[in-house]
Amino acid sequence: MRNKNFPRVMMFLMIFFLVTYPSPSVSGKVEDTAHLTLQKTIISKKSLDTYVVQKGDWIFNIIRQKFGASEKEIVKILEQVKQLNPEIRDIHRISPGQELILPNRETLAAAEAESKTRLKKSQGNDKDAEEASALPYVVKEGETLSDIIHSELSAVDEDIYRMLRTVKRLNPNVKNINKIYPGQKLLLPYVGSQDRGERGDQLSGKGTSFIAVKRTEPTKVVKKKILREEEPVVEKEPAQLKEEKKTIIPPEKKIAVIRYILSRINGSVISEGKYFIPLFPTGQITVDCSSVPVIELDDGMTVLLDFSGSIPSGIKQVIETTWKNYVIMNIGYDKDVPFMVEEIINKSKDYSCKSVRNFVTVGHTPSIRLYVDWIVSETESKGEKPYSFGIKNVKNSSSLLPGNIREYSDKKGFEVVELLRGSEVVAMSETFDDAVIPVLAYETNAVLAESLLTILGYEPEKAADVEIYNMKEHGFSLLLKVDLFLTFDNKRVILHSKQIPQHFIDALKERGMNYVFLPPEQKKESVVETVLSAIEAPFVADTFRFSFSQSEGKIGGDIVLAAIRTVNKNKAVYFVTQDIDPGINGLLQKKWGVDLIRY
Incomplete structure (x- = not known):
């Protein structure tokens, strides 16, 4: 019968062979780049302890009790514990019965001494040789x-x-x-x-x-x-920057952009110092993070960015076979950052990044369409709605989203990260002050009509007595008390909430007065249109779009607004039923000269 430990033995032999007797192709690659270092017998059985987590334990307490370490020493030891237990997603969340691999005092002392010696030697030799030549x-x-x-x-x-x-x-x-x-x-x-x-x-x-x-x-x-x-x-x-010519982007800028985007999903990028990957039981791989940045995602996945293709295929196979949560990605420096981010995020179990190059709709009051190139979203919702955000690549300042739009989108739960030609994260552009929308009074339709006329600059007379018949012309007198009486441009308009006989209406018309009936059951939208018609103000009821971030004939989005539009004193006025966000109202006022009035 085949021994159950056979696969483990074979894996150990393969790792041992790679670590101690690297092939010419592997050794040549390491020599060319010096990104990876294989160290034999750094970790041995004698230098490791196994600890079973007890009820009430937490990682700092375990380290403090085992090593009697100070707070500063605990942090250093914690890093080694993380490296020795890469399969644990969050080292701060451990449970009773869980096994931890811990270093002992001799290992810590040796590692510290070796680290200091190696750093001092490396700095001295490299600097002296470099300057001398x-x-x-x-x-x-x-x-x-x-x-x-x-x-x-x-x-x-x-x-x-x-x-x-x-x-x-x-x-x-x-x-x-x-x-x-x-x-x-x-x-x-x-x-x-x-x-x-x-x-x-x-x-x-x-x-x-x-x-x-x-x-x-x-x-x-x-x-x-x-x-x-x-x-x-x-x-x-x-x-x-000239748009027709692709600009070389320094790696530091690309890493900064990747770090910012991944921080949105609690990911981190390590681009300095050394990163240790244990290969039990014989050794470890040391990664130079300045050449091969290491990305740690929130779901426990670890991604090594091999920009120059310097990690030999044999080493890659060993790492990915030993640790299922480790992935080595060969990404050239010439690749644009958003495409790098897309590949990295799609290695995650909890998030996905999709190229959409289309509009997404945000909010309802008002509804805003935003053009984004990529959408990052949770694969499974941890709350009521899956977390998501957009990435937008812009070519110039005119392509940037207005600051008010980004703020509104953030409040609605959809952040937009703007990248200037993929080279840097763009801070929020100019933001206009909030503007509160005036609201028409409404108790009855007559009150609504009065409020509308007043806000447009008219002065209607309330509870006015209007003469229909007079003694001189008709032999008798008849007065009608009306809700509103308005005089403008040598015209007279009566707005009343009660119906009167047709011959009264005809008599008023003969005297140059226009009678407008506002029935109590009339809807508010219809009342607004009726009043505008009465004062002969041109209007249109429709869905209006205010486009922004236009560049090269393309728009970055638009504000979608259902409203009744009219012009008052050479200025556009939009009557809306919704409580529009003050920031969006401020943008509409400053950018398009629009006045919103809610009824």
Whole structure:
């Protein structure tokens, strides 16, 4: 019968083989990038303890009791406990009976000493060697830093960012390395002993050249292709960027954008320091987070962003086989940030990111349509409504959503993250002050009519006596007390809530007065239209759209408003039945010169 432990034994042998006897292809890859370090026997059975969680335990108390650690030491030890137990989604939520793997005192002391030694040695050696081998260079007329890195260092596009960081480090006296001028002296990193003047004659084919990458091991010359259509890496203000030319975005900016978006779903990005992945029982993998950022998602998934494809396939297989919640993603630096985010989020179990490139409707008072490129949403609702937010890629400032729109969308539970050409998160644009909507009084239809006329600037007379017949002309006198009597432009209008005989109406008409009947059962919308007709104000009842964020003939959204529209004193007035958000009302007033009146 086959031994049940056979698969575990095979896995152990495979890991042991990879850690202790890496193949030439694997070792070469590690040497090229130095992103990953395999360390044998860092973690052994003797240096680990198993602890079974008891009722009432919590992680800080366990560490404090076991190690007698101070608060500062607890934080350091906690990081090692997290690394030793990557399958635990939240180390702060543990339950009785759960097993934890803990380091012992000797392991902690050794790890601390090794870390200090390695850091000191690395900093000293790297800095001294780098500065000693640096070469002076004088900037020429019309050159950008991109030109210099391409021509003098023979760097391909994927190496520009690494070279740029090195140039910054070698020139600490230059405040802004992206703003250089003719005659300025710079130090450039040494990239090999081959004479630069001879490189053009030694190309083995069109579009290729040799570049040497500096390492702690003996230098190797790696054959790479150089793109002839170079692009500057000089950082500019967003308004100065040309839309027709794709701009190189520094990795730091991309990581900052990814970090901001993932924070919306409680994800985090580690882009500094070291990250340890245990490979039991023989060792661990150390990840340089500045080269391979590590993303920890809220559902326990951990994603390693391998931008340069530096992690060997064998190592990737070991990590992903050992830890089911670890994923290594090969993403090139040339990929736009939103597409990176889409791939990362779709590794999560709890959230999904979909490309929609369409309008979504937010709110009801009023209803607002927003154009978004991506929607991130919960796969299963943890509350009454699944959490979701949108990502919108904008090209210029005119494409940005008005601040009032973003605030309204936030209040309605749909945040919109705006990215300026995928390179940076855009802060909320100008926000206009809130404006309260005036509300017409309404007790009866006559009161509504009076309030409407007053707010439009008319002065109706209430409970007026109107003469229908007089003694001189008819031999008798008849007065009618009406609800409202209005005089404007040599015209007279009676608005009354009671019906009168037709011959009375005809008599009033003969005397130049227009009688308007407002029955008590008449709906408010109809009353508004009747009053506007009585004062001969043109109006239309319809659904109106106020478009915003227009760019290149496309709109970023619109405010959808059902209203009765009229013009009063050369200004548009919209009568609405809804209680419109004050922020949206403020935007309508300032941007479109619209007055809203609620009835």
